[in-house]
Amino acid sequence: MDLPQLMQVLAQNKGGKTTFVERKYVAMLDEPVESSGELRFDPPYRLERRTLKPRTETLVLEKETLTLSQGKSSRTVSLTEYPEVGVLIESIRATLAGDQKTLERYYQISLSGTLTAWQLVLTPKNTQAIKLVKLIRLIGQKSLVSRVDVELTDGDMSIMTIAKP
Structure with a gap:
């Protein structure tokens, strides 16, 4: 399987809503910080991440505009x-949309596996993003992304597990 084949399969994604659990591993903390909530994707431009635990927070990406809501603010x-924020969010949105052009604009891309068990490793190209993000690894099966790992340059990392819709 090559990148255009995977992108073609992902581009057929109709969107929808699912749940996630994210664990952030921070060097200063003994235990990972866990959050959970809902993800919603409306192809090709809208991605919403609604964190329900430990506190309510909503992040909405609509085209090039990002809105973060916490409580009343x-x-x-x-x-x-x-751009460093865009790199993180665009990795998920562009992958879900099967948008190879956007992925190639922002990242060096390495793909391994088969259609039923693939791994996409994205390394940022943007100089500001490179200072913060070492790589983003997306793991999936066919048109489903099941996990997103983000490794930061300082050694911290997050692992987001996404449930099947």
């Missing part, structure tokens, strides 16, 4: 202003 920014 909300903040909206453009991804062009914060």
